[in-house]
Amino acid sequence: EGSSRTHVSYEIKDDVAIIRINDPNSKVNTLSVQLQQEMTEVMNEVLGNEAVKSAVLISSKPGCFIAGADINMIQACGTAEKVSSLSSEGQKMFERVEKSPIPIVAAINGSCLGGGLEFAIACRYRIATKNKKTVLGTPEVMLGLLPGAGGTQRLPKMVGLPSAFDMMLTGRNIRADKAKKMGLVDQLVDTLGPGLKGPEERTIEYLEEVAVGVARGLADKKVPMTKTKSTMEKIQEYVMGFEFVRNQVYKTVNNKVMKQTKGLYPAPMKIIECVKAGIEQGPDAGYLAESQNFGKLAMTSESRALIGLYHGQVACKKNRFGVPDREVKTLAILGAGLMGAGIAQVTVDKGVNTILKDTTVEGLSRGQQQVYKGLNDRVKKRSLTSFERDSILSKLTGQLDYGGFEKADMVVEAVFEDLNIKHAVLKEVEAVIPPHCIFATNTSALPIKDIAAASKRPDKVIGMHYFSPVDKMQLLEIITTDKTSRDTTASAVAVGLKQGKVIIVVGDGPGFYTTRCLAPMLAEAVRVLQEGVDPKKLDTLTTGFGFPVGAATLADEVGIDVAAHVAEDLGKAFGSRFGGGNVELLKTMVEKGFKGRKSGKGCYIYQPGLKRKDINPEIEEILERFKMTPHPTVSSDSDVQYRLVTRFVNEAVLCLQEGILNNPVEGDIGAVFGLGFPPCLGGPFRYVDSFGADKIVEKMRRFEDVYGNQFTPCQLLLDHAKDPSKRFHK
């Protein structure tokens, strides 16, 4: 008391010390240098006080226990050695917590992630609230790191080897009820409604009261420490006692990781290594392996790329256009297709009144069914109750006419990609909507200004390019024209953020940013197919480079008809530079009904219920018809990969050069979240930085000699190649 501590404070109630964490400068608590320092001081005082028989560790922040280590602190280190020593300091601090002579109880409300979870599992007992915001997890792997403060050593002991691997290798969040079942927390506490104080405040207080009771009980030995284990747990423990069983587990996990990462991500392998060292060679070896590998990982380009994406994602979750004049309370969607219904689903569950309009009963019924299914799947996963589902759906109105459009604040059209149809729809809608209503068009390639040409008020027209499936894909690409007002943009971004999207705002032009980058890569993919590489091989090459979905599969997912449409449109707009594969090949496939997954046949054959997919045998005949002779100098596996990637990257850089993109961060986020550009590379711009613009230009020049202007590097890329000090990211 009376100290100058700002992040950690404590109070002694009878014989229980209550240690409270609250970072005054942030919405979340992170294990920063300051917080760790203060925590060490407080621990010294508490453990040095003989009157204290037990302690409770709690956060005063609603919605956050400790969200993890301070990433900037790790990035500021500069060398692997420094990061390693940071890790071993953390290990020591938590070892002290673990070995504390008095019981320490972690009282968890809100996110308990990374270093926060490592802190909690070092405590003797964990109590968590059933708050939806209470999640536990080790997300380090998603930043290319590993749990570096004892996590790889304690977790396997706490939840067993399989669950520990699952947590650390996927980084997924675990809800409180699941955590209780896994043995990650010992007791659950309900969230409370309003009483004599606000619900959040009182819930934290209640959590503290319960935790104090448990802490005292542990000190008095009235609360038992030994957990009763289920038969399954006992069996698992027994089985894991055998070395050959454990080796089998390591091997299986190893293979699974290799299969999924293609060896492109070092962190998962290091996690397995640390766990293995601890179990097979003892804690000293384990903790040493953990701190050293943590240091090594922090220095990898993969980790930098992933951390860059994390920061980018945070940046793209903010509205840089300010607060719109009017909140969108009613949103109308035209077209109940896959897209329209998807948009409806992510809108209606945020409490926005949503109108879904289609032209036919069949279309509407299919769309409403899709929304219902989307929500009902969440009921099955228990993240929503059936009551909440019904209550959400009550805000969705399906209809065939324009009734209620006079109350709409925004209309999103998701009708067929045809300029004439879009014009007709725009005129119809403008006749019924109120003056303030925004008209957003969900198109993947048509320039917004061409669509807006039919509008009486082009300042209210904007592009909102969603990605399919809308409820799964995080990206939203918003396209503004010269005439789009700032308030319209602010409103579109606000709606997107409400829908939970990561947003990039780009300038208008054929294909905007995302479609424009994808088109040359797909054109190249078609050429590769024509040169005799079969779809499976093409997929292997692209996924081998780090794309989560292979190029052939991607084409099937997007739809061959859409791909053909886009290729033709953009081909017209950009000329021979967008050439490569023959558009006629795609058109022939469409004529034969091979439109991709939606039609059951594309590059592959899709059978419901069957995961395995075979190459569509009928496509071989088409490929034969469009066959081209490969050039031996540029057709090695690696060259094929670079042909695909460099065209993508060059187009992205050109978008920045032309001002379609506002900044490289949005370029990276758009490419990774919308198109699946390899996350381990961090996006096209970070890739240019890390791989070297000069090397990319060198490769492109070599391809240019064979294929011509499709591989001519853009000026901005050349500038970066000439001057290595020029970088897109600091």
Added chain:
Amino acid sequence: TIYFLSKTLAKPNVKNIVLVDGVRTPFLLSGTSYSDLMPHDLGRGALQGLLNRTGVPKEIVDHIIYGIVIQEVKTSNVAREAALGAGFSDKTPAHTVTMACISSNQAMTSAVGLIAAGQCDVVVAGGVEFMSDVPIRHSRKMRKTMLSLNKAKTLGQRLSLLGSIRMGHLMPELPAVAEFSTAESMGHSADRLAAAFGVTRVEQDEYALRSHRLAKKAQDEGLLSDIISFQVPGKNIISADNGIRPTSMEQMGKLKPAFVKPHGTVTAANSSFLTDGASAVLIMSEEKALALGYKPKAYLRDFVYVSQDPKDQLLLGPTYATPKVLEKSGLTMEDIDVFEFHEAFAGQIVANLKAMDSDWFAQNCMGRKSKVGVPPMEKFNTWGGSLSLGHPFAATGCRLVTTVAHRLQKEGGQYGVVAACAAGGQVFLPKYTYAQLARADTEYSRGATVQVFLVHSFGLFSVHVLCMKMTMCKSVQKHF
């Protein structure tokens, strides 16, 4: 006298409506002496008792309205079955209402509505609950198979249907433990409510003990005169409630929490128990009652129903409804002489009292400038309550109203308020509101204007709490 007249609360152009009398069967722990009956049997008992006590000529009864929560499928219009069995005229229409723990309040206010609208002059209202038997069904799968079997035409079809029956089909469907809309049991909700208001275990146990002691006292002094004896067919005569068990704080303190484990505060001893019982009241227009030569017990004046968020405010209705009804009639808390609040859980009552005493709650949750104010305990449930007398869901409302009338007579008061929290599955939107309140007036017995308010609130309830409460009931028996 002038003062009182100015405060009669009679409304221009609205008929005065009166409570002629009210009765109830003894309330018994379920699974005891009533266990072999059916719901309409108990309802019959209460209705017959009302006929006997009031001597009302059967042919003048215009309508009968009865409440029930857990429906016996064989007697879905339990009002009609009970009325016919009780000897009412087969020319008197009867209908059944349901609104969770305030079902008989709904029956009474429906009666008030019929009289006020000029449709009826004499209405019998009441409610019954029979927890010794609850509908346990075949699983949905099994029901589907059995229904298909009905339609199967050939032996082959029948055999193939029978052959499709698996072990899973045979699992019975018990009334679920969870509330339909929120997947939370009411006991669990009460525990959270108590925690939200910082109500301690000791406070709850003390309140529950108070209820049992006051009930015992009332029973011993013969104040529970609304009880009519009930002859269990073929068995003995039951004349008294059997759930009143005043024990000690020590004994109550030994119980483990029933819902939130291990740190919860709601136990079997501080919750109302599963109860069998029925009640009935005779309601008339004042002029009809006087013409028939009755000396009514109270005026039933006004009512309010309110409804709140079924998750966090499920049991807070009394706090919301009480000030509404008082303001509606231009009265204040100080004007009220008798308070009868339904005691679902001791924690719920204490939480409501704390909410009524909180400016924060009034300002942040009720949109009021200041707190509602707390009823003085010397006027509050002084003859026991649902915790001790028992709580046959749909029978409790009439007990509360009749008790208010009797207490006003006995204690010499003027105005009384009844409030009850309830729950109900029929609400779809999480937030909406009605409120109920009625007033009675015992001018006839005391010569002064005395009024009863019937305040009522409405949250959410469902069938499903029952299983939970049955286990509670068992542990009550074990520990007492």
